[in-house]
Structures are given as structure tokens and as C-alpha cells.
Amino acid sequence: MSFTAHAEYLFHITCENCKFYWTYASMQKAFDIRKGDYICPNCGVKGRIDLADEVGM
Numbered sequence: 001m002s003f004t005a006h007a008e009y010l011f012h013i014t015c016e017n018c019k020f021y022w023t024y025a026s027m028q029k030a031f032d033i034r035k036g037d038y039i040c041p042n043c044g045v046k047g048r049i050d051l052a053d054e055v056g057m
């Protein structure tokens, strides 16, 4: 018996407006979360995502 693993890249996102926190997952290492607009699930504000320095992208 063996097991198969797939890597998942999980982004932790905090809304600057209401401080709501959620996550966004991707299975692709090259995925760039800075491209595109996102909508806060809590307050509905729309905006772009700035990556924190520790992400290293």
C-alpha cells in the first residue's frame, strides 16, 4: 500500500477594511494571487491583494 500527496498553496488573506480573514487555495505553484480583483466575503469590498514579504514571490 502507498499514498499519493498533492501540494496545495494556501494564501491567508485579511481584509484591510473590516479585518475579516479568509483563505484562498491553489494547486499551482506558479499561481500569482496579485493578478486579478478579489471581493471580501464579509463586507463585499473589492480590491487587489498585496503579498506580505515572507511569501517570497
Ligand SMILES: [Zn+2]
Residues within 6 Å of the ligand: 015, 016, 017, 018, 019, 020, 040, 041, 042, 043, 044, 045
Ligand atoms: Zn472586508
